[in-house]
Amino acid sequence: MENWSLFSLCVLLGLTSRWAVSFHSYSGAGKPPMFGDYEAQRHWQEVTYNLPVHEWYFNTTNNDLNYWGLDYPPLTAYHSLVCAYVAKLLNPEWVELHASRGYESHSHKLFMRATVLFTDILIYIPAVLLYCFYFCDGSSKQKVATALCILLYPGLILIDYGHFQYNSVSLGLALWGILGLGLGWDLFGSLAFTLALNYKQMELYHSLPFFCYLLGKCIKQGLIGRGFFQLAKISLTVLVTFALCWMPFLSDPKQPLQVLHRLFPFGRGLFEDKVANTWCSLNVLIKIKTLLSRETQLFLSFALTLLFILPSSLKLLSKPNLWQFKLALVNSSLAFFLFSFQVHEKSILLAAFMLPLLVKDGLLLPYVVTSLAFLFLSLYLLSHLTRTNEPLFWYFPFLVISVATFVWLEPPAKFPDLFPVLVSILSFLHFLGFIIYFNLVQLMEPQRKKSQKKTN
Amino acid sequence: TVMAAPMTNDQSWFYALALGVSFLKCLLINAYHSTDFEVHRNWLALTHSLPVSQWYYEATSEWTLDYPPLFAWFEYGLSHIACFFDKEMLVVPNLNYASPATVLFQRLSVIVADVVFFYAVKECCKCLREDKGKDLLGKPSFILTVLLLWNFGLLIVDRILGDLAINKHFEGAFLFSVLLNLKHIYLYIAPAYGIYLLRCFCFTQSNADGSLQWRSFSVVRLVILGTIVLSTFAVSFGPFIALGQLPQVLSRLFPFKRGLCHAYWAPNIWALYNIADKAFSILGVKFRLLDINKLPKASMTGGLVQEFQHSVLPSVSPLATLVCTLLSILPALFKIWHRPNGARGFLRCLVICALGSFMFGWHVHEKAIMMAILPLSLLAVDSRKDAGIFLMLSVTSHYSLFPLLFTTQELPIKIFLMLLFTIFSLASLKTLFRKGGALLNPLEVTYLLGLIPLELICEFVYPLTVWQKTFPFLPLMLTSVYCALGVTYAFIRLYISLLTCSDTTKKTKMQ
Numbered sequence: 024m025e026n027w028s029l030f031s032l033c034v035l036l037g038l039t040s041r042w043a044v045s046f047h048s049y050s051g052a053g054k055p056p057m058f059g060d061y062e063a064q065r066h067w068q069e070v071t072y073n074l075p076v077h078e079w080y081f082n083t084t085n086n087d088l089n090y091w092g093l094d095y096p097p098l099t100a101y102h103s104l105v106c107a108y109v110a111k112l113l114n115p116e117w118v119e120l121h122a123s124r125g126y127e128s129h130s131h132k133l134f135m136r137a138t139v140l141f142t143d144i145l146i147y148i149p150a151v152l153l154y155c156f157y158f159c160d161g162s163s164k165q166k167v168a169t170a171l172c173i174l175l176y177p178g179l180i181l182i183d184y185g186h187f188q189y190n191s192v193s194l195g196l197a198l199w200g201i202l203g204l205g206l207g208w209d210l211f212g213s214l215a216f217t218l219a220l221n222y223k224q225m226e227l228y229h230s231l232p233f234f235c236y237l238l239g240k241c242i243k244q245g246l247i248g249r250g251f252f253q254l255a256k257i258s259l260t261v262l263v264t265f266a267l268c269w270m271p272f273l274s275d276p277k278q279p280l281q282v283l284h285r286l287f288p289f290g291r292g293l294f295e296d297k298v299a300n301t302w303c304s305l306n307v308l309i310k311i312k313t314l315l316s317r318e319t320q321l322f323l324s325f326a327l328t329l330l331f332i333l334p335s336s337l338k339l340l341s342k343p344n345l346w347q348f349k350l351a352l353v354n355s356s357l358a359f360f361l362f363s364f365q366v367h368e369k370s371i372l373l374a375a376f377m378l379p380l381l382v383k384d385g386l387l388l389p390y391v392v393t394s395l396a397f398l399f400l401s402l403y404l405l406s407h408l409t410r411t412n413e414p415l416f417w418y419f420p421f422l423v424i425s426v427a428t429f430v431w432l433e434p435p436a437k438f439p440d441l442f443p444v445l446v447s448i449l450s451f452l453h454f455l456g457f458i459i460y461f462n463l464v465q466l467m468e469p470q471r472k473k474s475q476k477k478t479n
Numbered sequence: 480t481v482m483a484a485p486m487t488n489d490q491s492w493f494y495a496l497a498l499g500v501s502f503l504k505c506l507l508i509n510a511y512h513s514t515d516f517e518v519h520r521n522w523l524a525l526t527h528s529l530p531v532s533q534w535y536y537e538a539t540s541e542w543t544l545d546y547p548p549l550f551a552w553f554e555y556g557l558s559h560i561a562c563f564f565d566k567e568m569l570v571v572p573n574l575n576y577a578s579p580a581t582v583l584f585q586r587l588s589v590i591v592a593d594v595v596f597f598y599a600v601k602e603c604c605k606c607l608r609e610d611k612g613k614d615l616l617g618k619p620s621f622i623l624t625v626l627l628l629w630n631f632g633l634l635i636v637d638r639i640l641g642d643l644a645i646n647k648h649f650e651g652a653f654l655f656s657v658l659l660n661l662k663h664i665y666l667y668i669a670p671a672y673g674i675y676l677l678r679c680f681c682f683t684q685s686n687a688d689g690s691l692q693w694r695s696f697s698v699v700r701l702v703i704l705g706t707i708v709l710s711t712f713a714v715s716f717g718p719f720i721a722l723g724q725l726p727q728v729l730s731r732l733f734p735f736k737r738g739l740c741h742a743y744w745a746p747n748i749w750a751l752y753n754i755a756d757k758a759f760s761i762l763g764v765k766f767r768l769l770d771i772n773k774l775p776k777a778s779m780t781g782g783l784v785q786e787f788q789h790s791v792l793p794s795v796s797p798l799a800t801l802v803c804t805l806l807s808i809l810p811a812l813f814k815i816w817h818r819p820n821g822a823r824g825f826l827r828c829l830v831i832c833a834l835g836s837f838m839f840g841w842h843v844h845e846k847a848i849m850m851a852i853l854p855l856s857l858l859a860v861d862s863r864k865d866a867g868i869f870l871m872l873s874v875t876s877h878y879s880l881f882p883l884l885f886t887t888q889e890l891p892i893k894i895f896l897m898l899l900f901t902i903f904s905l906a907s908l909k910t911l912f913r914k915g916g917a918l919l920n921p922l923e924v925t926y927l928l929g930l931i932p933l934e935l936i937c938e939f940v941y942p943l944t945v946w947q948k949t950f951p952f953l954p955l956m957l958t959s960v961y962c963a964l965g966v967t968y969a970f971i972r973l974y975i976s977l978l979t980c981s982d983t984t985k986k987t988k989m990q
Contacts, residue, residue, distance in 0.1 A: 025906060025910075028902050028903075028905070028906035029906075031902055032899060032902060032903060035896075035898055035902070038891070038895050039892060042891045042892055043892065046888065129888075130887075133888055140891070
């Protein structure tokens with residue numbers, strides 16, 4: 024079959040599963056007074072539409088920051104504003120200041136889901152297709168298989184279309200950045216990534232590899248001469264993009280500070296809820312959250328993050344090629360996830376370990392279905408493409424069994440949180456294993472060029 | 480386990496596809512469920528809670544039992560499983576009861592039924608030529624089909640076809656009578672089946688050129704055939720005959736009180752007939768040939784089912800439709816009596832019978848077109864001409880099913896799935912028949928492409944215009960008529976191909 028038809032089938036399958044998941048409930052459905060992420064997004068549309076820009080990030084009578092205050096960078100706010108304009112056209116009640124709090128209706132849900140689909144089609148899916156087309160090795164069948172795997176990735180589908188978020192925008196933009204760098208269009212790549220960064224600060228996880236890769240490339244071209252000009256152009260692009268995004272907030276020095284304060288809430292502590300990272304897992308044994316002072320916690324997390332990120336970044340700096348770049352992305356995001364401050368589970372977007380969050384949203388069924396489908400499909404497809412499938416096979420049944428146990432067994436009364444904690448710790452151990460493995464791969468560069476694993 | 484072996488054999492793609500469809504359907508459990516859902520819930524309830532003598536008299540809900548007795552028995556069996564999900568759904572007065580457990584049960588039973596379907600499809604696959612990899616069949620036809628319809632009967636059709644291919648006539652006959660008793664819609668294809676069985680089973684040999692050898696008529700076989708068929712009917716209808724309820728049952732099964740066309744017109748001849756009638760009446764009034772007061776008030780474009788009169792053209796009675804149907808399928812029946820041409824010939828005749836009944840039948844539902852498409856898909860992978868006809872018919876009829884899913888929420892789904900199916904069938908059939916030029920001629924391509932503006936107008940543009948209030952059913956009418964043209968075209972082409980097909984029996988791959 025021709026390529027175009029295979030790729031369009033992939034896209035259609037991806038779109039169908041996305042929309043099918045969207046039929047199910049969203050975060051905080053029918054749960055006053057706070058509801059959930061869905062309400063947060065709706066609230067941001069309300070805030071950005073009705074209030075002037077300088078009030079968006081501040082606590083005012085009209086804008087109660089305790090009720091889902093904006094905590095993403097300006098691009099999210101602009102996106103919400105655009106959505107709000109459309110919402111106003113369709114039904115003004117949806118963004119009525121104050122009065123629309125907790126608004127829930129079937130048509131509103133359709134509207135919100137439609138906005139996610141729209142941005143997905145616009146940004147994320149083309150990026151995935153181009154990536155698979157240009158940067159995957161192998162026959163066209165393998166490229167299509169990879170595209171299908173990525174498009175059917177349950178974590179993203181469930182978070183964006185179930186729970187409700189717009190991760191596809193930031194991930195898509197980051198992917199465009201990677202594409203740009205891969206094609207040699209450094210300026211375009213930097214622009215795209217800067218936009219991604221301005222959409223969700225979580226993209227900082229990927230920033231160091233971008234920085235090191237570009238810097239390394241410029242150094243290779245010679246710091247006196249072409250390299251320097253390239254560096255200057257890139258820096259200019261980045262700065263201008265930042266300036267454009269933050270323009271409304273630059274008039275008053277208090278503004279950017281407040282925004283930063285909202286973006287990086289150091290006041291909130293080392294971690295919240297059950298996250299599969301070091302601090303949460305460590306906390307089970309040693310109560311570091313209460314033992315250490317906040318400054319010490321900050322310092323510790325900073326130091327460890329840096330420690331784990333340094334080897335990979337330095338290696339990338341010395342050898343700025345695409346393979347190193349991709350691995351560095353993985354390592355960097357893992358390091359940040361495991362060790363940084365105030366991390367949320369969503370940061371990792373890995374299906375199997377999001378179970379506690381998704382059960383809360385009533386998304387168990389779509390989760391199970393998509394995860395199983397994904398596992399089966401990727402096993403099926405990947406086993407066709409690679410020959411190293413033995414270790415995978417004992418691993419996935421193990422995962423399935425542990426998931427099943429979690430769902431069906433009742434935890435003992437003394438430890439009501441037993442299972443979420445166990446799952447977290449289990450996941451943490453996995454991630455620790457991953458980060459060590461990928462660091463080794465990146466640093467030692469074994470001869471085979473297997474660069475398919477991009478787990479973010 | 481399946482997953483442990485390195486999957487280089489071709490069987491695994493089938494499971495991948497089958498699982499994929501099931502997963503998708505699990506996800507769609509929350510989707511809008513049409514009145515069919517309430518229909519089946521009602522039937523579950525009444526078979527469960529009422530004594531047998533009441534089944535065909537019960538009329539609390541508007542959806543009375545109008546399928547043959549075997550189906551009723553099937554629902555009765557199913558209702559015992561339904562008990563475990565939600566007892567409330569089995570209470571008859573609980574009209575439109577739709578708790579999550581109920582929906583779950585209904586959808587799950589569809590999925591289980593699908594497993595049978597998958598098995599049947601698999602059997603069909605076995606009979607086909609083992610060619611290159613995964614693009615072999617119009618498989619996704621069942622994705623769309625089963626997704627849009629809950630048609631247990633279809634499963635058995637394929638089971639029969641699978642059997643036939645291996646020449647197990649006994650089982651075929653038995654299953655077919657069972658089928659007939661499950662859904663009398665299969666009366667559509669009963670003539671084909673009956674003639675074929677009579678011809679091939681009761682006459683044990685054919686002449687060298689395939690024509691009839693009268694001497695080989697086997698009375699024994701006829702008796703066996705008759706016994707199988709009659710006994711199945713006896714088991715199914717038995718209790719009702721004993722209770723003296725046969726007239727009531729028959730009147731429920733064949734409700735001629737319900738108008739010529741179903742709620743949303745099926746794209747058949749009568750849709751065109753209705754349009755012509757409407758057009759003439761409007762023109763007649765305009766040119767003062769008719770008196771507007773003498774015209775009957777009934778609006779054909781209303782969505783309800785009702786009996787009414789045509790204004791200009793002669794009214795159509797049930798008998799007239801029966802005669803038309805029989806006339807339309809007689810040539811085909813005669814052809815296979817004369818020269819059976821093995822399973823392929825039978826399939827072709829089957830498709831024609833189904834299509835003929837669809838085209839001329841009384842109160843036809845759009846779903847009925849599926850009975851023609853499924854066997855046609857088997858033919859399509861074997862011959863170029865059939866592939867072209869299949870593409871025309873399937874795309875048109877799938878589009879005609881769009882009005883069945885009319886909520887905004889389902890709009891993306893139906894568009895995505897339709898595109899999925901169309902692209903897949905187009906691309907795979909093209910690859911299969913690479914040599915020999917295009918599958919569709921330019922006229923056909925234009926017609927199919929015309930569906931896109933049609934969809935845009937009906938779904939997006941029209942609702943925003945003034946006429947939405949005054950003529951709300953105009954888009955449906957347009958859809959029906961446009962699709963009716965395509966279906967008629969396919970019917971004619973199929974007939975031509977049947978009547979002109981050469982009798983040289985190159986040993987068909989379907990035996």
